[in-house]
Amino acid sequence: MNKVFWHFSRRSQMMKGSIIRETLKITKKPGIISFGGGLPATESFPIEELVVATEKVLREKSEHSLQYGTTEGYPPLRELIADFLGRRGIKAKTDEIMITGGSQQGLDLVGRLFFDWGDSVIMPRPTYLGAIQAFNAYDTHNIGLRSDDSGITVDTMEEEILTNNPRLIYLVPTFQNPDGRTIPAERRQKIINLSSKYGVPIIEDDPYSEINFQERIPLAMRAMAPDHVILLGTFSKLLCPGFRIAWICAPKEVLDRIVLLKQGADLFTNTFGQHVIYEYAKDGALDGHIEKLKVMYKSRRDKMIQSMIDYFPQDVKFTRPAGGLFLWVELPENINTTELLPKAVEKNVAYIPGDAFYPNPGGYNCMRLNYSMPNEDQIEEGIKRLAELFIETLDKQGK
Ligand SMILES: Cc1ncc(COP(=O)(O)O)c(C=O)c1O
DSSP states (O other): OOSOOOOOOHHHHHOOOOHHHHHHHHTTSTTOEEOOOOOOOGGGSOHHHHHHHHHHHHHHSHHHHTSOOOTTOOHHHHHHHHHHHHTTTOOOOGGGEEEESHHHHHHHHHHHHHOOTTOEEEEEESOOHHHHHHHHTTTOEEEEEEEETTEEOOTTHHHHHHHHOOSEEEEOOSSOTTTOOOOOHHHHHHHHHHHHHHTOOEEEEOSSTTSBOSSOOOOOHHHHOTTTEEEEEESTTTTOGGGOOEEEEOOHHHHHHHHHHHHHHHSSOOHHHHHHHHHHHTTTHHHHHHHHHHHHHHHHHHHHHHHHHHHSOTTOEEOOOSBSSEEEEEOOTTOOHHHHHHHHHHTTEEOEEGGGGOSSSOOTTEEEEEOSSSOHHHHHHHHHHHHHHHHHHHHHHHO
16 A cells, blocks of 8 residues: 555645634633634624524525525625625625625635736735635745835835736735734825736725724725725624625626636535525614724723733834724844743733734734733733733843
């Protein structure tokens, strides 16, 4: 018999475990305060309303909701999403929207559609780890461009496009996971100009723009350039991730191809969940729910920032996001947050080390903190514990 029986694909051999999943395991440790996950607050889930919607869907809609569905998704839900996007200035027809099994599936499908083995993709550093993972499955050459307070910088973007001929520009332009940064309108326009000059489509991954703590946010890139931008949205953070229901909004010619790819992947997204979300959201309940989330997450964000001001040493920097679920902490260059993590866990506090969010090596002195899951008391206590650790580490280095 051959020594090696399983001949795994090159793709599967390149996949690495996710530091986030590893850290989520730590969060099961009793007494730990975790800033590591990216979960919406469990106590926010509108259980009673979902029970009513579920019962109605089961009793009155079972012939469709329990049956095979179309790959594009449940038409009334797609219409509802088109209307929802319309209120943010994104004009989308129902046939430009497809339902996916989470935005994570959207990222994989986009990868399948655009990347041949080894193709380049431009993205910010840091950026969403799940996108890096999804694209790595296609052996992409990831070009991470530096970020400043306004997100991805554009000074070297044109040069990178000319040198590497990227197939896509991947962005989370509003309240990015992991740093909470938002790209302002003027920079969005510059990126769009480069996209159209060189024919490089933009992926606007947008789970967070509705979780907005300020009055105005920049116009969605999809609204600025509907022909160049593929938008991904999701119910995961606006309602709950368990349904795995999200959407892609793209020009029809792009969507038609994604539909074919999705057929091969899973035929269609969970029909039952689509019906329940539609039933729940159709009379405006989702809007009210999002308003509540904004209030809850804003006070958690405020608590985290105030605690960091109160307890962190001066030379620790952090972002102050105006929405979303995360902020980004930057320690002095010589501190490695991966090495620090076991010590943090000893102190019963967890985070995700920054290098996980870098498409190329880097970010070793940074970390992502989540403020949607822990409550305000836990936030203050967890930040105190982190501050203690930082002070001890900096003191030791000073000696
Ligand atoms: C930027 C970004 N894109 C996509 C996703 C995946 O979302 P979903 O739960 O819809 O798969 C997340 C989840 O955290 C995210 O932060």
